[in-house]
Amino acid sequence: MARAVTTRHRTIATVAAWIVALLIFFPILYTIITSFKSEAEAIQGFSLIPSGTIESYAEVEAQRGYFHFFLNSVILSVGSTVLALIIAVPAAWAMAFSPTRRTKDVLMWMLSTKMMPAVAVLFPIYLIFRNLGLLDSRIGITVMLMLINLPIVVWMLYTYFREIPGEILEAARMDGASLWGEIIYVLTPMAIPGIASTMLLNIILAWNEAFWTLRLTTANAAPLTAFISSFSSPEGLFWAKLSAASTLAIAPILIMGWFSQRQLVRGLTFGAVK
Amino acid sequence: MATKQTNSLARLMMAPSVILLLVWMVVPLAFTLWFSFQQYNPLNPIRDGFVGFSNYLLFFNNPAFIASIINTLLLVVSVLLITVIGGILLALLLDQPMWGQGFVRILVISPFFVMPPVAALVWKNMLMHPGYGVFADMARFFGLQPIDWFAQYPLFSIILIVAWQWLPFATLILLTSLQSLDGEQKEAAEMDGAGVLSRFCYLTLPHLARAITVVVLIQTIFLLSIYAEILVTTNGGPGYASTNLPFLVYQKALLEFKIGQASAGGIIAVILANIVAFFVMRYAGRNLDR
Numbered sequence: 001m002a003r004a005v006t007t008r009h010r011t012i013a014t015v016a017a018w019i020v021a022l023l024i025f026f027p028i029l030y031t032i033i034t035s036f037k038s039e040a041e042a043i044q045g046f047s048l049i050p051s052g053t054i055e056s057y058a059e060v061e062a063q064r065g066y067f068h069f070f071l072n073s074v075i076l077s078v079g080s081t082v083l084a085l086i087i088a089v090p091a092a093w094a095m096a097f098s099p100t101r102r103t104k105d106v107l108m109w110m111l112s113t114k115m116m117p118a119v120a121v122l123f124p125i126y127l128i129f130r131n132l133g134l135l136d137s138r139i140g141i142t143v144m145l146m147l148i149n150l151p152i153v154v155w156m157l158y159t160y161f162r163e164i165p166g167e168i169l170e171a172a173r174m175d176g177a178s179l180w181g182e183i184i185y186v187l188t189p190m191a192i193p194g195i196a197s198t199m200l201l202n203i204i205l206a207w208n209e210a211f212w213t214l215r216l217t218t219a220n221a222a223p224l225t226a227f228i229s230s231f232s233s234p235e236g237l238f239w240a241k242l243s244a245a246s247t248l249a250i251a252p253i254l255i256m257g258w259f260s261q262r263q264l265v266r267g268l269t270f271g272a273v274k
Numbered sequence: 275m276a277t278k279q280t281n282s283l284a285r286l287m288m289a290p291s292v293i294l295l296l297v298w299m300v301v302p303l304a305f306t307l308w309f310s311f312q313q314y315n316p317l318n319p320i321r322d323g324f325v326g327f328s329n330y331l332l333f334f335n336n337p338a339f340i341a342s343i344i345n346t347l348l349l350v351v352s353v354l355l356i357t358v359i360g361g362i363l364l365a366l367l368l369d370q371p372m373w374g375q376g377f378v379r380i381l382v383i384s385p386f387f388v389m390p391p392v393a394a395l396v397w398k399n400m401l402m403h404p405g406y407g408v409f410a411d412m413a414r415f416f417g418l419q420p421i422d423w424f425a426q427y428p429l430f431s432i433i434l435i436v437a438w439q440w441l442p443f444a445t446l447i448l449l450t451s452l453q454s455l456d457g458e459q460k461e462a463a464e465m466d467g468a469g470v471l472s473r474f475c476y477l478t479l480p481h482l483a484r485a486i487t488v489v490v491l492i493q494t495i496f497l498l499s500i501y502a503e504i505l506v507t508t509n510g511g512p513g514y515a516s517t518n519l520p521f522l523v524y525q526k527a528l529l530e531f532k533i534g535q536a537s538a539g540g541i542i543a544v545i546l547a548n549i550v551a552f553f554v555m556r557y558a559g560r561n562l563d564r
Contacts, residue, residue, distance in 0.1 A: 006371070013370035020364065021381040024441070028384055030408065031396050046411040087294065090287035098284035106292065108555055113299045115551040117499050119523040120540035123533055124305030147298045154291055179283065208389040210502035215528070225502070228391040232398075232506035239399055239406075246392040257387035258380050265450045268443070269488045 028250070035243035042239040056244035066245060069227035073249075075138055076213070076223050077206035080145035081199055084153045087146075089195065092157035093183070097169065107158065114151040118211045129216055138221045141213060145206045152205070153198055156267045160194025197263035200256055204264075207253050224249040303544070310537035317531050329534040333542070336535075341514040342522040345429055346546075349436065349518055350497045354490055356437040361444030361489065362482065366474075368445070369452045379449075386442040390502035397435045398424065398507045428508045428516035435503055440496075444489045451485035452478070491554045498547055519543050 022029075034042050035057070036050035060066045095103045125144075126135075134140030164187060172186045210225040217226050228249055231242045257264070313325045333339050368378060385393065401408050402423040410420035423431040455478065463473050501520050504510060510517035510525065517525070523543060527536035 010371050010373070013367065014372040014374065017367050017370070017372050017378045018374070020367065021378045024438070025381040025384055027393075027396050027401060027438070028388065030400055031392075034400060043406040045406070046408055087290045091291035094284035094287040098281060100281070100284075106288070110291070110295055112551055112555060113295050115495055115547050115554065116299060116303070117520065117540070117543040117547045119499065119501075119520040119527075120306055120544045120547075121302035122524060122540065123309065123527045123536055124302035126528070127305070128302070147294065150291060150295060204387060208387070210390040211499070214391075214502060214505065215524075225389055225391050228389065228395060229502065229506050231395055232391075242395060242399065246396060250388050250392055253387045253389070254384055257383065261379070261383060261446060262450075264386075265447055268492055269447060 028254075031243045031246050033243075034239055035247045037240050037243075039238065039240045042243070056240040057248070060241050060245045060248075064227070064230075064241075064245075066227070066248065069222055069224050070248065072138065072217075072221055073207055073223035073225075076141050076145060076221070077203045079138070079142040080149065080206050081153075081202040083142060083146040084150050084202060085157075085195065085199060088150060088153040088157055092154050092161055093187075095154075095158055096161035096164070097166070097187075107155065110151040110154055114148070118148075122215065125212075126215070135216060136218045136220045136222070141216055141221050141223075144212050144216065145209055148209070148212070149202050149205055152267060153202055156198040156201065156263075157194060159266065160198070161191060163194075164190050197260065198267065200260045201263050201267045204253055204257055204260065306537045306540045308537075309533050310541050312534050312537075314533040315531050316533070325534065329538040330542075333535050333538045338514045338517060338522055339539070342517045342519045345514075345516065346498065346518040346520075348429060349433060349500060350494060352433045353437045353440060353497055354493060356433070357440045357444040357493065358486060358489060360437075360441050361448045362486075364441070364445045365448035365452050366478075368449050379446075383442045383446055385438050386440070386446075388439065390439070391506050393439050394432075394435055394503040394506045397431075397438070402431060424508050425512065428512060432500075432503055432507060432516055435507070436497065436500060440493055443493070447489050448482060448485050451482055455481050487557060491550070491557060494550050495547070495554065498543075498550065519546070 030048075033048055033050050036052050036054065037047075038051060038053050038055060041047070041051060095107065129135045129140055132140075168186060168190070169182060172182050177186065207223075208225070210229075213223050213225045214229060217223070224245075228242075228245060231238065231245070310329055311324060311326060312329075313323055364382065368375065368382065372378070388396075399407070404410055404420050404422040404425075407420075409423070413420040421427070459477060460473065463477055468476070499520050500518060501524065504516055504518065504521050508516040510521050514522075519539065520543065523536050523539040526532045526539060
């Protein structure tokens with residue numbers, strides 16, 4: 001009897017969950033569908049079956065130079081993440097393996113910098129960037145994205161490093177390993193998964209950052225966030241092109257995101273929910 | 275067992291992060307604080323100088339300021355309510371045994387990875403457009419008058435878009451927490467004859483409390499600084515109907531060049547964020563002790 005109830009229960013849950021999930025996913029699905037329509041088709045009314053043309057994709061590149069912005073997104077998100085890791089790995093390392101009384105305070109203070117609203121420093125940053133000639137430069141935005149994500153990178157790495165058992169360190173020390181030897185040969189292999197997860201989450205966050213990338217770039221260093229925003233000007237209805245550009249802009253991150261669900265929970269809750 | 279040598283090495287390893295963040299936090303904020311007491315307009319440098327608190331008074335007396343504060347709070351609270359309640363219901367549903375659970379999860383989490391300008395423009399054009407949007411098509415199908423969402427309900431429209439972006443986050447966190455609930459406890463409660471509702475109230479909800487707190491705190495940080503979604507949809511309008519505090523500060527600083535007032539607004543945003551930050555830090559700190 002219990003078996004029958006379970007199957008019925010499972011069927012109802014499956015149907016309900018699929019309906020809700022498809023509703024939530026619908027805007028993305030419809031964007032992908034519309035990207036394979038022509039501009040005329042796109043505004044002809046609701047239709048889930050596109051003609052399958054790829055002219056929008058071709059035009060987005062030919063008319064608006066899509067690839068330039070895509071390349072900028074890749075450079076900025078990967079560059080800022082790598083830069084953040086280079087700076088954060090030693091810090092998180094030190095805090096996890098040689099903690100002092102002040103380690104906790106330092107961590108908390110780092111987190112607090114993440115809570116400063118961007119608008120509060122909009123004009124000073126704009127001014128500093130202008131005077132240093134960094135406006136619309138890839139280097140400037142890379143540093144900016146690195147700074148806003150640095151606290152999360154340190155925190156995430158710290159929570160991963162802390163789980164590496166200290167006994168291994170002691171064993172290595174007994175065998176006469178130097179500190180650098182310890183780090184390079186013993187701990188790094190164990191830390192790679194944590195570093196990889198941190199990297200993944202931060203590429204996603206940097207890719208989608210839409211305040212500084214919009215305000216500090218115009219053309220040369222503008223990533224996809226700025227490119228897509230340019231579609232908001234009411235110069236006509238280019239929905240098929242908007243859809244094609246959007247699909248290309250979210251596809252790589254969507255796929256990365258699907259693989260990083262666990263890390264996302266962990267990274268964005270500072271290890272509070274695992 | 276740390277020696278003096280490893281201690282100083284540890285300090286050296288932490289130095290770059292600490293110095294960078296310190297400079298990043300202190301220098302621009304000091305500028306903003308200084309500007310907030312100055313009359314400063316890059317287009318009109320003749321009347322520059324110290325003006326005391328008058329920027330703050332100007333900002334407070336601006337009707338847009340009150341509107342922007344109310345909009346900011348409405349945006350944050352509405353999105354929190356929708357995402358937390360919706361997230362709990364959705365997490366409970368996804369926690370049930372079903373076919374294709376992994377795929378359903380992928381579908382539900384997806385909106386979180388969509389960059390804000392894409393989310394906002396897709397909703398604005400393809401879903402909520404009064405002429406050609408899917409909602410308008412649906413309204414006409416049922417013989418109703420299509421709604422001009424961004425003209426009639428600008429703030430609500432933005433709330434809808436932002437809630438769509440954050441519902442997956444809330445669901446994912448709450449589902450993760452739900453899955454760590456002890457199955458034996460649930461069975462025991464069931465055997466004792468506890469109904470579905472009382473099991474939810476006395477067992478599930480207390481277990482979720484921690485995750486709910488985390489969701490509320492993290493989302494509040496991000497929701498206080500919603501910007502791109504407003505920029506590409508309503509541009510703050512009509513009037514100030516969908517202008518929040520970050521957007522008002524942006525308008526003052528980079529469109530009107532009223533740097534003094536913008537800086538005063540920025541400092542107010544900092545104070546607002548600090549009230550939230552206080553609770554976040556307390557929570558994160560407690561978590562660190564375990």
